[in-house]
Every structure is written in C-alpha cells, then in structure tokens.
Amino acid sequence: MMALTILILRLAVCILAFPMYLLDFLGLWNWICKQWFPYFLARFTVMYNEQMASKKRELFSNLREFMGPSGKLSLLELGCGTGANFKFYPSGCQVTCVDPNPNFEKFLIKSIAQNPHLQFERFIVAAGENMHQVATGSMDVVVCTLVLCSVKNQEQILQEVRRVLRPVLDPVWYLLFDGCNLTRESWKALEQARFSKLKLQHLQAPLSWELVRPHIYGYAVK
Known part of the structure; x- marks a missing residue:
C-alpha cells in the first residue's frame, strides 16, 4: 500500500512539473528563471538576514x-x-560582485545606495x-x-577562488624574520603530539600590525 501511495505521489509531481520540463526542453525555462529569481531572492533574503544576522556578523x-x-x-x-551581505561588511570595503545573472544589477545598485559605508567597484x-575578468592575486x-549548492563545477570555482586571492607574505617574511612562517598552524602539531594534557587559547594580540596579531598561548603536560 505504501509503495502504491509513493508511486501515485511521484506521478502527480511529474504531471504538475511537466510544463517546467517542457519549457526547459524548449530552452525557455532558464530565461524565465533569470527574470523572476532576483525578485524572489530580494524578498527571501530579508527574512533570511533577520534570522541569520547574528551568524553573519560572527x-x-x-x-x-x-x-x-x-x-x-x-x-x-x-x-x-x-x-544581502553588504550591510555586514566593514566600512571602506572595496566590493566587486560576480554573478551569472545580469538581472541582479538593479538590485545591487539599490543595495549599494543603502550601504554607503562600502566602496562599490x-x-x-x-x-x-x-x-x-578578475586579475590573479587581486x-x-x-x-x-x-x-x-547550485553551481555546475565546485572544484573549478574553488580553483578560481584560489587564483584571484592574494598570495600571503610567507616567502619574504620567512627570509626577513629568521625562518618565521606566518601561516603555520602550530596548534595542530601540538594537538597531535599526544601530551597527557594540553590547554591552548587563541587570541588577537594588541599589536599594530594585523599580520602578527593571531596568537596562541597555553601549556602542555607530558
């Protein structure tokens, strides 16, 4: 009985979705989505931001x-x-936006007007x-x-993200500061060293240069 019910529900869904599949087959559904999706997202993100504001600030x-x-x-x-993320970015942030849907542009213009603390590039x-169009290391x-969740190739996107990000200063820093490695995650080595007790804390040191503010401190017992 349960199997029959599931079969009927699947058939009903297929029948209801048939117009969408037909439009997709004709190459029209993607164009329709690009037109209405920005309007839907404009409404959805208001609710989403209200519920996720604390998480986004964090x-x-x-x-x-x-x-x-x-x-x-x-x-x-x-x-x-x-x-939708603009209001959570720090003042003076220079923002470049990438999206495959050109219909988002007018919504972006409105968001930029509502967030004058940003510099829209x-x-x-x-x-x-x-x-x-985005320069390497920029x-x-x-x-x-x-x-x-919706892209065609996650691996390729992440490779592009790595390409456009600036390289860290490790090579020069290593030479100037007697082998110091800025991005070494020392706490991981400590956690894997099998001490009987390990107590570590992460903090931002009150130093003037952002690059050397991340610190860990604590102790290990053999």
Whole structure:
C-alpha cells in the first residue's frame, strides 16, 4: 500500500512539473528563471538576514584582519545576488560582485545606495567557474554564501577562488624574520603530539600590525 501511495505521489509531481520540463526542453525555462529569481531572492533574503544576522556578523567579524598592504580590503563576492551581505561588511570595503545573472544589477545598485559605508567597484556578469575578468592575486577576501549548492563545477570555482586571492607574505617574511612562517598552524602539531594534557587559547594580540596579531598561548603536560 505504501509503495502504491509513493508511486501515485511521484506521478502527480511529474504531471504538475511537466510544463517546467517542457519549457526547459524548449530552452525557455532558464530565461524565465533569470527574470523572476532576483525578485524572489530580494524578498527571501530579508527574512533570511533577520534570522541569520547574528551568524553573519560572527562570520564576517574578522574581515579587517585580511586587509592588503594598502590598508584597504578588496572583497569579491561570488554569486552576490541582491547584495544581502553588504550591510555586514566593514566600512571602506572595496566590493566587486560576480554573478551569472545580469538581472541582479538593479538590485545591487539599490543595495549599494543603502550601504554607503562600502566602496562599490564593479558588477561582473560571469560564472564562478571562469572569472577571467578578475586579475590573479587581486583580492584579499572572496565571499561565497548560498552558492556552491547550485553551481555546475565546485572544484573549478574553488580553483578560481584560489587564483584571484592574494598570495600571503610567507616567502619574504620567512627570509626577513629568521625562518618565521606566518601561516603555520602550530596548534595542530601540538594537538597531535599526544601530551597527557594540553590547554591552548587563541587570541588577537594588541599589536599594530594585523599580520602578527593571531596568537596562541597555553601549556602542555607530558
């Protein structure tokens, strides 16, 4: 009986979805989606931001730590949508937006007007798998929220993200500061060393240069 019920439900869904499949077969459904989806997302993100505001503030709270040598933060938002994340970015942030749907542009313009603390650079209509318009090593931060679930090739997008991010200063820093490695995750080695007791804390040291603020301190017992 249960199997029959499931079969009937699947058949009903297929019948109801048939117009969408037909439009997709004719090559029209993608065009329709690109037209109405920005309007839907504009409404959805208002509700989503209300419920996720504390999590987003926590997520973006350390963005200033990634400022480049110029003292400015170049941020690329991949799959920017309507600009729902803009209000969580720090003041003076230089924002470049990438989205394959050109119909988001008017919503982005509105979001930028509502967030004058940001410096809007440009809107690039492109898929994340091919962001050739973004120079290699030109971004301090890449933000990607609610995007990877819908892309065609996650691995290719992540390779593009790695390409556009600025390289760290490890090579030069290593030479100037007697072999010091800025990005070494020393706490992981300590955790794997099998001490009978390990107590560590992570903190941001009150130093003037962002690059050396991340510290760990604590103790280990044999």
